[in-house]
Amino acid sequence: MACTRSSRSISRKGFGANSVKLDGSGHYDDFEVERVAAVEMNPRAKQGDLIAAIEPVADRLLKRYKAGQERLRSARERADDVGASDAQDEINALVLFKNDMAAYQRAYSFLSQIFDYGSSTIEKRFLFYKRLTPLLEFGREREGVDLSKVVLTHHNLKNEGQRRLDVSERDESKLTPMTEVGSGSVQEKERARLLEIIERINDLFGADTTDGDQLSYVNTLRDKMLESDALFMQAANNSAAQFANSPTLKEELMNAIIEAFEAHSSLSKQALDSQKVRDGLKEVLLGPAQLYQYLRNRSNDHFPGAAT
Structure with a gap:
């Protein structure tokens, strides 16, 4: 990216x-x-x-x-x-x-x-x-x-490079100082996903809101849309392309924007006022925010034989 x-x-x-x-x-x-x-x-x-x-x-x-x-x-x-x-x-x-x-x-x-x-x-x-x-x-x-x-748990800020805990690796002897996590690791994939959200959302919203607020907003919208039974059923029975073109997806996005207004008034106002912003949010939710994948995973838990 x-x-x-x-x-x-x-x-x-x-x-x-x-x-x-x-x-x-x-x-x-x-x-x-x-x-x-x-x-x-x-x-x-x-x-x-x-x-x-x-x-x-x-x-x-x-x-x-x-x-x-x-x-x-x-x-x-x-x-x-x-x-x-x-x-x-x-x-x-x-x-x-x-x-x-x-x-x-x-x-x-x-x-x-x-x-x-x-x-x-x-x-x-x-x-x-x-x-x-x-x-x-x-x-x-x-x-x-x-x-x-107030319970003290010490927070060590010693500089040890970019090393982070990789839950996929159980062998502690493989962790060496000053070595970055490999590009194929869970952490690097998550880092790339969050950076992509930041870059794409920054193109939609102005400089008046922070990256943290924008990331939080995307996650809020996604969480609200994950509660939709209609989207759940559509994701279970349709391909990603079919799901992306669903009129219900646009309706549920609008509902999520309205529901998130109190917590994210500035961002929600921009989204409500602009079709371009709403279209951009939909692309981010279907892209790096992985809305469809989350719904599919949920549907697979309920319907193991769901279509792929």
Whole structure:
């Protein structure tokens, strides 16, 4: 597959906008990120070190949320519309902050299969958000932070090249340092598939959304379409070419776009407004996103004698 842009360009685009937004929220600083990352990377760190690093941040944000709720209740009792609006805005901002951290983690989970982020700020923020997000149980009345979710499992960022775990190889003696996984491996095929999705989706959507958001969107659409009994039956009884020309496929794609609107409003709006984008999405879903193959595999589980 030919790539029209460098891997570095794609990887930066995948996180740039979201990182700037999260950093600009004012809910944490670089010292707090570095402190959590340092604990994760230190093989000698203890559970207490991680708690000491992450608890102050979570406690501060939980108190901000609780204070916002109290201001909102007070303003409503006084019929203070302006005060109530300000308090609600602060509450919404904290909820959005948590959602943005979750989105960052999803993007990282996708793109880390393709790019080696090493000990970069991208990796450190992922570690920080991963620890902070589950502690922000907004709206649950309790004193202090629920630290039962804080369990230290060391994250080693030692640079050992591009080596990744190959589940198809059981013999550990075959793994040698600084050797890339072979081009025929499961990891390389997955990497090529994700890169193809990125390249093709980038041609459909503008620069306002990240690669991670676009990958997540494609997977969301595919998962929703996999729930369609009509598509399931058509995939079971038709060839890939026949399936691609099915009017039901276009209808179910439109239904999936509408259902995904709340979680992916910007991308769904572009898809709803453009037949070209919808056609491009269909090609990606039938191509590297492997919608037909997923449906066929599901049909083979139910109907072992299904036509091929």
